[in-house]
Amino acid sequence: MAANILIVEDEPAIQELLALNLSQAGHNPIRALSVEQAQMLMRDALPDLIILDWMLPGMSGIEFARKLKTDELTKVIPIIMLTARGEESDKIRGLEVGADDYVTKPFSPRELNARIKAVLRRRAPQMTDDPIESHGLRLDPTTHRVTGNKKTIELGPTEFKLLHYLMSNPERVHSRSQVLDRVWGDKVFVEDRTVDVHIRRLRLALEQTGHEDLIQTVRGVGYRFSAQ
Amino acid sequence: MAANILIVEDEPAIQELLALNLSQAGHNPIRALSVEQAQMLMRDALPDLIILDWMLPGMSGIEFARKLKTDELTKVIPIIMLTARGEESDKIRGLEVGADDYVTKPFSPRELNARIKAVLRRRAPQMTDDPIESHGLRLDPTTHRVTGNKKTIELGPTEFKLLHYLMSNPERVHSRSQVLDRVWGDKVFVEDRTVDVHIRRLRLALEQTGHEDLIQTVRGVGYRFSAQ
DNA sequence: ATTTATTGTGACACTTTAATGACAATTATC
DNA sequence: GATAATTGTCATTAAAGTGTCACAATAAAT
Known part of the structure; x- marks a missing residue:
């Protein structure tokens, strides 16, 4: 929205x-x-x-x-x-x-x-506030909540936006700069590698419910949200 | 009505x-x-x-x-x-x-x-005067009364409206400006942060009956009334 | 197998954001 | 008109989140 x-x-x-x-x-x-x-x-x-x-x-x-x-x-x-x-x-x-x-x-x-x-x-699917679900992982923009198999997963603001972006465009690799543009906004000046760290934090959070490998690394290119 | x-x-x-x-x-x-x-x-x-x-x-x-x-x-x-x-x-x-x-x-x-x-x-969805109840916390617009497990909770006018609004739209995050628009009315010029203070007062009042954590903070976004 | 490029990780200083307590001003109540 | 209640703001404190870096781990290339 x-x-x-x-x-x-x-x-x-x-x-x-x-x-x-x-x-x-x-x-x-x-x-x-x-x-x-x-x-x-x-x-x-x-x-x-x-x-x-x-x-x-x-x-x-x-x-x-x-x-x-x-x-x-x-x-x-x-x-x-x-x-x-x-x-x-x-x-x-x-x-x-x-x-x-x-x-x-x-x-x-x-x-x-x-x-x-x-x-x-x-x-721009992530602009709408429709809930997105994949493999038991559910993200609801209106309530600003993420659940894995009904269990609430706590995420910081950036991790939330990051996951939202990735889930809105699944099965597609995103370069670090693309991610920065869409999640951080195009005004900020942030290191590319910062994305790595947030991906890490996101994976860490998703580990609670075993959803961490929905976030995949594509070596030399970037990251992807994929349902295997 | x-x-x-x-x-x-x-x-x-x-x-x-x-x-x-x-x-x-x-x-x-x-x-x-x-x-x-x-x-x-x-x-x-x-x-x-x-x-x-x-x-x-x-x-x-x-x-x-x-x-x-x-x-x-x-x-x-x-x-x-x-x-x-x-x-x-x-x-x-x-x-x-x-x-x-x-x-x-x-x-x-x-x-x-x-x-x-x-x-x-x-x-103004909260304009309807149907009583709302959640987890033993009950708000009745017609009698203008709030009770927690049958025990009366005293609230100031603003806290009452605030709770009414939040309870009328549960689970949904509300940004501070949304809250201001709906609870204060869109004519007033009030600091965003003022919402924080009233949330605090509301929580303080709800502590009497242990309902204070129905009001949740969503960092970077706003507040939410939630029964989980 | 060694080298090289790339990504994962943990730590840490720093920023941002929210909670809190106090206060002055306003408004309601008696 | 005096007293009490309510309100909005601010300064301070507490907490949460963020970006970078150095180094470890891993994969690809030679």
């Missing part, structure tokens, strides 16, 4: 409406009236999702989307486009340049929220 | 009907025949919920809703709109400007009450 969502919309009323909806749904809206402003805001911090109006003054939404999807840094950020009802060609071109979903104006808040959740689930 | 509900409806018969219904359901109806009158009434005191007819003389319901949802002070007040049956576009536009739900005329009292309850619960 609680995603940072960048709204790029030139009409103040609609922008306001969107922001209102998002914050009511527990998100953190960041507002931009133009592509230029959006780019400026993204220099500070990358959002978790972008809601992009297709009809914008200056650089168009399509161009912006294409640009975002080309850049290595931003291509993973999901984009939901806002189109006027019936603009079928927009939808097609939008999906073509890499938008993840679209919502037609006028939109219902319910629908918008559903789509946001769906997109986040697809692109 | 017992919410103050503002009815904005120009047809006296329907207004009367609504008011009757609401007071029978234990609420406190406040009546306005027009948006202008409603605004006047809201200068004195903000209602907990607004039932708004979409077809009004003078300023239309839509405009009024939009205005309410723009104002920082009033944007949190839930709005239920009354629409004529089948006016699909009204519903869409209504939800678009931020109404929380709608009821079509002619409406059944049962349905209306259900929706009111749902909307109110969404805003």
Whole structure:
């Protein structure tokens, strides 16, 4: 939950409406009236999702989307486009340049929220607060609890986030820097090897219930959460 | 329950009907025949919920809703709109400007009450006055009394609300700001850390009956009421 | 088998975060 | 209007969590 969502919309009323909806749904809206402003805001911090109006003054939404999807840094950020009802060609071109979903104006808040959740689930599963379970190991973001075969496992904040990240993207190797980016955030300056230490602490905690080897080392590459 | 509900409806018969219904359901109806009158009434005191007819003389319901949802002070007040049956576009536009739900005329009292309850619960789940019990700790909102194994526990107003909120949403972690929003109300400007102090006072009070560790700290995140 | 690259581990200094006690200000109560 | 209760803040203390490093262990390469 609680995603940072960048709204790029030139009409103040609609922008306001969107922001209102998002914050009511527990998100953190960041507002931009133009592509230029959006780019400026993204220099500070990358959002978790972008809601992009297709009809914008200056650089168009399509161009912006294409640009975002080309850049290595931003291509993973999901984009939901806002189109006027019936603009079928927009939808097609939008999906073509890499938008993840679209919502037609006028939109219902319910629908918008559903789509946001769906997109986040697809692109950034650890942003949603669905519980994850694997082999008797269960992590529940809302209660902030981890259990192994029903037995509570105590974890520190970092270990919790780390496990959450790994479990959200199982069967996939993550390099130390990827882990640092996603778990620590991209602002911090921390040694790569620090990840090792936290992996160790995590394994230690998981030993209580014999789940420690769900966390695997891939020599020369990184770590992986795997169900054997 | 017992919410103050503002009815904005120009047809006296329907207004009367609504008011009757609401007071029978234990609420406190406040009546306005027009948006202008409603605004006047809201200068004195903000209602907990607004039932708004979409077809009004003078300023239309839509405009009024939009205005309410723009104002920082009033944007949190839930709005239920009354629409004529089948006016699909009204519903869409209504939800678009931020109404929380709608009821079509002619409406059944049962349905209306259900929706009111749902909307109110969404805003403030701890507003319901069903007694809550957990592990011998019992909180009764109607009598405003807390007992631990039948023994009365004295609590200050804030501690009571805090416990009520936590018990209404057990097992879930609440950040300090969430707690502030829900227990103190979102208008106040209070330090996050103040929550700690009240948690402390609450725990101190619960110690009399050994219930203090139902309130758990989740480091780096917040607090949780839990029965484990 | 020896060398080399990589990961695991324990210890430790350091930071961050929460608990606690005291206090002044405000509000309710008699 | 005096007294008591309640509140929010702060300074202090206590506790928990974090990042680094040195060295041990392990796997891969020669």
